Amino acid sequence: MATTSYLDLNRCSRPLPPSLSSLSACPCRPSAVTLPRSRAKLGGLDFSIDVARPVVGLGPTRGFLGRHRRRLIAAVARADPDHLPDGNAKQVLGVHKGHELSVNEDAVAENQEKASQLKKRIVFGLGIGLSIGIVVLAGGWVFTTVVAAAVFVGAREYFELVRSRGITAGMTPPPRYVSRVCSVICALMPLLTLYRGQIDVSVTSAAFLVAMALHLQRGNPRFAQLSSTMFGLFYCGYLPCFWVKLRCGLAAPALNTGIGASWPILLGGQAQWTVGLVATLISFSSIIAADTYAFMGGKAFGRTPLTSVSPKKTWEGTIAGLCGCIATTVVLSKIFCWPKSLLSAIAFGILNFFGSVFGDLTESMIKRDAGVKDSGSLIPGHGGILDRVDSYIFTGALAYSFVKTFLPLYGV
Known part of the structure; x- marks a missing residue:
């Protein structure tokens, strides 16, 4: 009292x-x-x-x-x-x-600010979606260059998170010059993937050089420096390269796709519509659907928290996102006539969904340890690059493995 x-x-x-x-x-x-x-x-x-x-x-x-x-x-x-x-x-x-x-004036001002942020988020989201669609259709060097630019910015954001106060309280971050060199190496990986087709040797060589630089630095090298740097090479550089391998590497024509038959010759004709293009469009669209349905389902029915890593995510929203992802994949598979069977389309949708969810949770875990809400402020209303592409980082490798290995083996 x-x-x-x-x-x-x-x-x-x-x-x-x-x-x-x-x-x-x-x-x-x-x-x-x-x-x-x-x-x-x-x-x-x-x-x-x-x-x-x-x-x-x-x-x-x-x-x-x-x-x-x-x-x-x-x-x-x-x-x-x-x-x-x-x-x-x-x-x-x-x-x-x-x-x-x-108090009423403050509430009105807060509501107006939220409405402004939502409007800005929708406008920039539509603009980004339209631009990415054009880039995916273009393919080749256009697609690879955009991926490389996104990888460079995302790598810079990742290493800034690693150097943030929340993470450095429990570990030693890598030197700043190592972080910058790693960001450049990550940006070169998609370009090497397009040029050489494989990047295994390049990644191994880059990892060796980074490890050697950490050992030769002044002072006592720490394992935390090595582990955070190697994960940065894998997370920001190696994994995004699978989108280049999926879009540009799978050049077999999608013969059953009706859109390709009427596609203008000036834009590449039917040869433009490859298995890689169709798989990339379906994967991108299903990820967007998963995020949208999960958000709407969580807002409408969300009651049970999914995990402590991301308190706003709920089981109800996750289930809604899974259903929306599968439904989108099935509908697009009927439009593009790929994959042929319903079972393979459902499997592809489930794979895309789990890749997007765990990619999102991984980035949320990094931001939670760093003590920040967004990875950056590059995109108004959306945060940083990592905040927008976290759902795609693991999904590219899973989608490529599914199309390259699973479909030919099981023929579904």
């Missing part, structure tokens, strides 16, 4: 009301206001306010009452308004109404 008898009702430059004019000769000085004893609860505390004797009010910035006087006065007015003197009641209730008006 907290008790007090200090109320500051009249520290301002305006004259006092007539009912309180006798309490102070100067309107700019703290005045003594006589109020009866009253009790009120504020923030879980039970206040016994005894203002039966006049006391000099505290200033607006002193102590607990200085910081919370509006809420405290409003609580007194609500607790026992009948016992307040007329003049004091008017002043107290006036303060209470002013406080409610301020």
Whole structure:
């Protein structure tokens, strides 16, 4: 229980009301206001306010009452308004109404800000989606260059997260020059994948050079430096290369796709529609559907938390995302006539969904340890590159393995 008898009702430059004019000769000085004893609860505390004797009010910035006087006065007015003197009641209730008006204004401003952020998120999301669709259709060097640029920015964001205060409290980050070199190496990996087809030797050589640089640095090298750097090469460089292998490496024509037959010659004709293009479009679309349905399902029905790594995700939203992902994959498989069987389309949708979910959770885990909400601020309303592509990082490798290995083996 907290008790007090200090109320500051009249520290301002305006004259006092007539009912309180006798309490102070100067309107700019703290005045003594006589109020009866009253009790009120504020923030879980039970206040016994005894203002039966006049006391000099505290200033607006002193102590607990200085910081919370509006809420405290409003609580007194609500607790026992009948016992307040007329003049004091008017002043107290006036303060209470002013406080409610301020709260309402803050709520309106907050809602407007949220609406603005949502509008910005939708506009930029549509713009990004349209641009990515054009890039995927173009393929070749256009697609690979965009992937390389995204990989470079994502690698920079990753190493900034590794160097953040939240993570460095428990580990030693790699030197800054190593982080920058690794970002450049990650950006070169998609280009080498397009040129050579395979990057195993390149990745192994890069890992060896980075490990050697860490061992030769000044001071004592730490295992945390090596592990975080190697994971950065794998997470930001190696895994995204599978999208290049999927889109550009699987060049067999999708003969059964009806869209290819009517595709303009100037845009590549039927040869433009390869298995890699169809698989990439279906995979991208199913990931977007999974995120959208999971968000809508979580908002509408979400009750059970999925994991502590991402508290906003729920089981209900996850199930909705899985159903939306499978449905989108099946519908697109009918449109593109690939894959042929319903079973393979469902399997492809499930694979895309789990790849997107665990990619999202992995990035959430990194951000949680770093103590940040977003990986960056490059995209207005969306955060950083990693915040937008986290669902795609693991999915490319899974989709490529499915199309390259699973479908030919089992013929489904």
